[in-house]
Amino acid sequence: MTSAHATSLPDPDDGFAPDDELHIGPIETLPERNGAVEPADADGDQLERAERESLRRVGMSTQLADIGEVEYRDLQLERVVLVAVWTTGSHVDVDNSVAELQLLAETAGAQVLEGLVQRRQRVDPATFIGSGKVAELLDVVVATAADTVICDGELTPAQLRNLEDRLKVKVIDRTALILDIFAQHAKSVEGKAQVELAQLQYMKQRLRGWGGNLSRQAGGRVSAGAGIGGRGPGETKIETDRRRINQRISQLRAKLREMDGTRATKRAERLRNRVPSVAIVGYTNAGKSSLLNRLTGAGVLVEDALFATLDPTTRRSETPDGREFTLTDTVGFVRHLPHDLVEAFASTLEESAHADLLLHVVDASDPDPEGQIAAVREVLNDIDAGGIPEMLVFNKADLAEPAVLATLRSAYPDAVIVSARTGVGLDTLRTTLYDGLPHPAIEIRALVPYERGDLIDKIHRNGEFLTAEHRADGTYVVARVHPDLAGELAPFRTDAA
Numbered sequence: 001m002t003s004a005h006a007t008s009l010p011d012p013d014d015g016f017a018p019d020d021e022l023h024i025g026p027i028e029t030l031p032e033r034n035g036a037v038e039p040a041d042a043d044g045d046q047l048e049r050a051e052r053e054s055l056r057r058v059g060m061s062t063q064l065a066d067i068g069e070v071e072y073r074d075l076q077l078e079r080v081v082l083v084a085v086w087t088t089g090s091h092v093d094v095d096n097s098v099a100e101l102q103l104l105a106e107t108a109g110a111q112v113l114e115g116l117v118q119r120r121q122r123v124d125p126a127t128f129i130g131s132g133k134v135a136e137l138l139d140v141v142v143a144t145a146a147d148t149v150i151c152d153g154e155l156t157p158a159q160l161r162n163l164e165d166r167l168k169v170k171v172i173d174r175t176a177l178i179l180d181i182f183a184q185h186a187k188s189v190e191g192k193a194q195v196e197l198a199q200l201q202y203m204k205q206r207l208r209g210w211g212g213n214l215s216r217q218a219g220g221r222v223s224a225g226a227g228i229g230g231r232g233p234g235e236t237k238i239e240t241d242r243r244r245i246n247q248r249i250s251q252l253r254a255k256l257r258e259m260d261g262t263r264a265t266k267r268a269e270r271l272r273n274r275v276p277s278v279a280i281v282g283y284t285n286a287g288k289s290s291l292l293n294r295l296t297g298a299g300v301l302v303e304d305a306l307f308a309t310l311d312p313t314t315r316r317s318e319t320p321d322g323r324e325f326t327l328t329d330t331v332g333f334v335r336h337l338p339h340d341l342v343e344a345f346a347s348t349l350e351e352s353a354h355a356d357l358l359l360h361v362v363d364a365s366d367p368d369p370e371g372q373i374a375a376v377r378e379v380l381n382d383i384d385a386g387g388i389p390e391m392l393v394f395n396k397a398d399l400a401e402p403a404v405l406a407t408l409r410s411a412y413p414d415a416v417i418v419s420a421r422t423g424v425g426l427d428t429l430r431t432t433l434y435d436g437l438p439h440p441a442i443e444i445r446a447l448v449p450y451e452r453g454d455l456i457d458k459i460h461r462n463g464e465f466l467t468a469e470h471r472a473d474g475t476y477v478v479a480r481v482h483p484d485l486a487g488e489l490a491p492f493r494t495d496a497a
């Protein structure tokens with residue numbers, strides 16, 4: 001991710017006013033992200049791009065088409081103003097967070113006009129930023145002709161409603177923005193169902209807040225703000241909506257359980273065959289898909305966009321000595337990944353939780369690689385993948401500052417430093433990866449008759465030869481194998497089995 005200063009922030013040494021200071025600045029430093037990716041941006045063969053474009057903005061399922069009030073897949077974020085409240089951490093942290101919010105907004109297709117940061121002890125429970133500052137924000141919204149305000153955080157239904165009331169434009173939070181990107185990028189049936197589930201869960205909590213006033217006004221209804229006039233027919237409608245949403249949620253859950261069954265079957269098959277599985281995990285845009293392409297020629301979509309990959313892709317590969325393993329590209333993580341999303345994507349994320357080894361890819365050129373590592377490990381713990389052996393890979397070495405690389409190298413001596421772009425470090429990565437694959441548990445010695453070439457093949461694919469020697473009456477092998485294969489080899493073993 002590119003480093004950017006989305007906001008004009010005070011130098012902390014300036015002794016800025018501790019509270020209610022609103023800093024406003026135009027966003028200028030990030031390159032245009034929505035244009036076509038130049039050929040120079042290609043890391044490995046890439047497919048699906050055209051397909052992806054034609055699939056953008058999938059519509060909501062027809063069953064929900066008439067819940068117009070809460071329909072927010074059609075967000076149409078176009079001209080947006082970003083708003084953040086800076087409560088803890090350094091100004092660099094808040095800067096990074098807003099820069100990331102900008103990337104998210106641009107990935108969703110928006111044009112970011114301004115970034116505003118307010119320094120405050122805590123978020124205002126009624127209006128997110130201080131109530132007095134909403135007027136200033138309104139001025140910015142009017143002056144820039146923005147149609148959407150995006151808050152860096154998760155808004156309560158009340159904050160949402162209050163802000164929309166006062167600003168008269170659509171207000172969304174970081175969670176809704178991430179959900180929207182996922183909705184745009186979801187491709188598989190399962191991915192779409194997972195996103196829809198997450199969106200509905202999120203929506204359900206916010207039926208009154210979300211778009212309530214605005215869409216009602218747009219629909220020519222009586223304003224349904226708080227207080228008198230806000231209840232009555234509006235409330236009834238909300239109840240109906242809530243019931244329908246709940247029905248749809250149960251439908252989706254059932255559908256996802258079914259699909260999860262298929263996935264579990266496949267996983268069980270891999271497990272039976274003892275093919276070690278490696279999951280490529282990491283922060284969004286770190287270069288996970290690029291590395292999968294580099295390592296296997298998979299031709300997965302690579303894009304300078306957040307959450308380009310939503311559907312895990314698994315490729316079989318093998319070590320130079322013939323051991324098979326699978327490599328799976330997974331959904332990227334981000335700071336404050338919405339909880340509803342983690343829950344809805346549980347079965348996709350489980351791909352990582354069931355891996356034998358995690359290749360944790362970190363963008364070494366990011367302003368805060370360690371923050372990325374921490375955010376990724378947090379999600380891994382959430383999905384019970386915290387205990388899986390992890391191999392750290394610092395990618396984008398071609399972009400990173402040499403000094404940063406040196407620091408990372410000494411802080412993480414076991415990590416591998418690579419560039420999927422230039423190919424630097426890939427050989428080391430391969431060797432480290434092959435060494436890191438789990439080894440079969442049982443060491444056997446056996447004399448396998450020549451007519452049982454099939455067993456030698458199996459050792460080749462799923463086990464590890466320590467020695468193999470051709471003798472008059474067969475192949476004498478010393479090898480490490482899994483229990484199943486040890487069973488098949490039992491009649492030929494020369495060691496006491």
Ligand SMILES: Nc1nc2c(ncn2[C@@H]2O[C@H](COP(=O)(O)OP(=O)(O)OP(=O)(O)O)[C@@H](O)[C@H]2O)c(=O)[nH]1
Nearest residue numbers: 284285286287288289290303307308309332420421
């Ligand atoms: N300069 C440079 N760019 C890279 C490198 N690796 C990947 N990129 C670029 O970084 C962007 C993201 O790469 P992806 O492979 O799509 O990243 P990802 O981790 O799969 O991202 P998501 O699927 O969106 O989470 C693309 O524009 C790549 O071309 C690298 O080593 N150097």
Ligand SMILES: [Mg+2]
Nearest residue numbers: 288289308309
């Ligand atoms: Mg990807």
